Amino acid sequence: MLKILSLLSPGHFLLLTIVSLLALLTGLGLLGAAAFLITKAALAPPLYTLTIGITAVRACGIGRAVFRYGERYLTHESAFNLLTHLRLRLYDIACQKINQPKKKLPQGTMLQQLLSGAETVQNFFLRGLMPPLVTLLASLLLVLLLWPHINAWSLLILLVWGCQLLPVAAAPHISQERESLYRGALLDYSQGQRELVTAGSLALAINRLDKSGTQWQSKLQQEQQTLYRTDLALGLLRTAGYTLLASALIPAIGVTLDGITFAVCLLLLLTLFTEFAPLPAAARQFRLAQNALHGLAPPAKADAPDVNITENGHLLAVHNLAFAYPQSVPLFTGLDFAIVPGGHTAIIGDSGSGKTTLALLLAGLWPPTAGSIYYGQHTPADLIAAIPQGCWLFAASIRANFEHLYPDITEAAIHDNLQTAQLSQVVQKLPQGIDTPLGENACCLSGGERNRLQAALLLASPAPVLLFDEPTAGLDKSTADKLLNAIIDKSTLTGQTVIVITHDLPQLHRFSQVINLSPT
Numbered sequence: 162m163l164k165i166l167s168l169l170s171p172g173h174f175l176l177l178t179i180v181s182l183l184a185l186l187t188g189l190g191l192l193g194a195a196a197f198l199i200t201k202a203a204l205a206p207p208l209y210t211l212t213i214g215i216t217a218v219r220a221c222g223i224g225r226a227v228f229r230y231g232e233r234y235l236t237h238e239s240a241f242n243l244l245t246h247l248r249l250r251l252y253d254i255a256c257q258k259i260n261q262p263k264k265k266l267p268q269g270t271m272l273q274q275l276l277s278g279a280e281t282v283q284n285f286f287l288r289g290l291m292p293p294l295v296t297l298l299a300s301l302l303l304v305l306l307l308w309p310h311i312n313a314w315s316l317l318i319l320l321v322w323g324c325q326l327l328p329v330a331a332a333p334h335i336s337q338e339r340e341s342l343y344r345g346a347l348l349d350y351s352q353g354q355r356e357l358v359t360a361g362s363l364a365l366a367i368n369r370l371d372k373s374g375t376q377w378q379s380k381l382q383q384e385q386q387t388l389y390r391t392d393l394a395l396g397l398l399r400t401a402g403y404t405l406l407a408s409a410l411i412p413a414i415g416v417t418l419d420g421i422t423f424a425v426c427l428l429l430l431l432t433l434f435t436e437f438a439p440l441p442a443a444a445r446q447f448r449l450a451q452n453a454l455h456g457l458a459p460p461a462k463a464d465a466p467d468v469n470i471t472e473n474g475h476l477l478a479v480h481n482l483a484f485a486y487p488q489s490v491p492l493f494t495g496l497d498f499a500i501v502p503g504g505h506t507a508i509i510g511d512s513g514s515g516k517t518t519l520a521l522l523l524a525g526l527w528p529p530t531a532g533s534i535y536y537g538q539h540t541p542a543d544l545i546a547a548i549p550q551g552c553w554l555f556a557a558s559i560r561a562n563f564e565h566l567y568p569d570i571t572e573a574a575i576h577d578n579l580q581t582a583q584l585s586q587v588v589q590k591l592p593q594g595i596d597t598p599l600g601e602n603a604c605c606l607s608g609g610e611r612n613r614l615q616a617a618l619l620l621a622s623p624a625p626v627l628l629f630d631e632p633t634a635g636l637d638k639s640t641a642d643k644l645l646n647a648i649i650d651k652s653t654l655t656g657q658t659v660i661v662i663t664h665d666l667p668q669l670h671r672f673s674q675v676i677n678l679s680p681t
Contacts, residue, residue: 177235181295184228189299189432191221196428200421236291289446293326296436303433307410307426310417314409318433321402325395325440328448388445395441399434406430475499475537476626476658477523477544482532484518492518493678496532500626500674505649505659507669510678516662519678520630521549523660539625546624548615550631554603559588559595559614562603567621574621581647582617583640584610609635613644620651627652628660642668 198214300318307315407427414423482496492515500506508516521527523534525541526549536544555562563575575595579585587610591597599605606614616632629648633641645661645668652659661672669675 173235173239177232177239177291178294178298180228180231180235181291182298184225184232185295185299185436186302187221187225187228188436189429191218191225192432193425193429194218194221196425197421200424232291289443289449292436292439292443293447296433296440297322299433299436303429306429307406310413310426311406311409314406317402317406317409318430321399321434322437322440324398325437326444327395328391328441328444392441396438399437403430403434476502477537478535479523480533480535482519482522482529482534484515484522484527484530491530494531496676498674498676500658500660502625502658503653503656504674505652505672506661506674506676507672508660508662508676508678509664509666509669514678514680516678517550517630519676520547520628520660520662523547524549524628544624545626545628546619546622547628547630548619550612550634552615554599554611554614556599556601556603558593558597558599559591562599562614562618563621566618570621578617578620581620581651582613583644583647584613584617587613607635609640612636616644616648620648624657626658626660628662630662631664632661633663645671 194214194217198211198218201214202211300322304315304318307318407430410418410423410426414420418426478499479496483491483494485491492513496519498506508519510516518527522529523541524545524547525534526547534541555565559579560572560575563570563578572595576585576588579588579595587606588594597605603611603614612632612634613636616629619627619629627648632648633644636644645663648659648661649671
């Protein structure tokens with residue numbers, strides 16, 4: 162939970178809290194000012210004495226609308242930022258769970274749990290955190306306001322507030338086990354109907370499916386009934402608390418309170434207790450977010466290999482690396498190598514030997530089945546820039562593709578990288594040069610031109626390691642040779658390290674290290 166809170170800067174969190182509190186206080190002030198105005202007007206005073214009440218009603222009404230809008234804006238902005246963070250994490254978690262056969266769930270069930278968990282956590286700020294926090298601050302202010310009149314009785318406000326949060330400790334939540342069993346049975350039935358008919362087990366499978374669905378619905382109804390009973394009890398508690406506080410205020414009339422102030426206090430209490438009504442749902446949302454975070458925990462980091470990166474001067478080291486898709490033979494096992502700064506490494510091998518898979522592992526996009534990849538003090542995202550095969554290209558233009566990745570890139574830098582990628586002549590033939598619309602996924606370019614554009618985009622990266630995945634695919638030998646030579650020459654000038662997945666064996670002499678994944 163602290164990691165979610167850390168996604169907001171202290172300043173942003175403070176601003177969100179202040180705006181939310183002001184939205185609540187102006188709402189309280191609106192009804193308090195209205196109570197003052199009505200009770201004061203009932204005494205038929207001179208009209209000018211009502212000016213303050215009229216002004217307060219208008220100010221609080223406008224302020225409530227403004228601060229409520231600001232609260233919604235800030236909380237939704239926080240929710241979208243959190244959703245972005247979660248989406249970037251979901252792929253890593255899914256890959257890790259898929260490659261853990263002992264803990265493997267059906268993929269549909271696993272993805273459904275991940276996505277529903279992400280949606281739950283997304284609403285944490287808006288529905289789970291801010292309502293309890295803001296109502297607590299407002300309750301403390303009202304306790305201070307009422308203390309001179311009813312003393313310790315005012316603490317009853319905090320007691321009622323705390324009771325509304327009981328679902329945090331005792332919130333029933335829908336049984337994921339029952340739901341998973343039902344989804345699994347439904348998937349088995351839908352995908353295996355022909356086999357069930359052949360085996361004469363169709364009726365038995367339908368009965369199992371009905372039984373699983375009935376059990377899930379029964380559990381769901383029981384938990385819903387528990388929620389209704391809890392909400393009813395807490396609603397009665399709010400009513401009882403308000404009644405006791407109102408009764409405690411009555412003896413203060415004529416002593417520390419006049420009739421108008423008494424009416425204002427009653428309406429403020431009523432409004433605050435109305436704001437308590439959503440707190441049980443917020444408490445349940447808080448608990449659900451906590452539960453969802455267990456399934457969205459970041460992948461465990463691999464152990465460091467038996468190599469001292471700092472002393473040996475390696476950028477990254479691979480130790481006893483292995484990878485296998487679920488229920489498949491390993492693509493490779495026991496892989497050991499290190500990448501040195503400024504070196505050039507080629508990854509070669511037969512089709513299906515795992516070249517692209519190794520690239521995805523090195524880039525940190527997939528976790529290994531066994532072994533480890535050590536990046537020193539860096540993260541994969543900081544150390545390695547990679548554009549795997551099949552990556553989507555933006556339809557707008559070549560310039561737009563560069564600027565999406567590098568907002569501050571200059572036009573001269575764009576042309577320099579296009580020239581290195583052997584695309585200058587292609588660009589010159591385009592009607593509007595680098596501003597020519599490329600169509601969906603750059604459909605106006607050929608396969609080889611798309612590969613070269615991806616190479617140009619990668620060349621513009623300042624990352625210490627550039628990982629190219631088949632940059633020469635679809636190119637004739639002459640262009641392929643020029644492209645590989647240009648990539649190596651430029652990286653030598655910039656001091657960057659290059660890893661290239663390639664089938665162009667005649668160019669291997671340009672690489673200081675060759676990793677052959679083909680079986681020997």
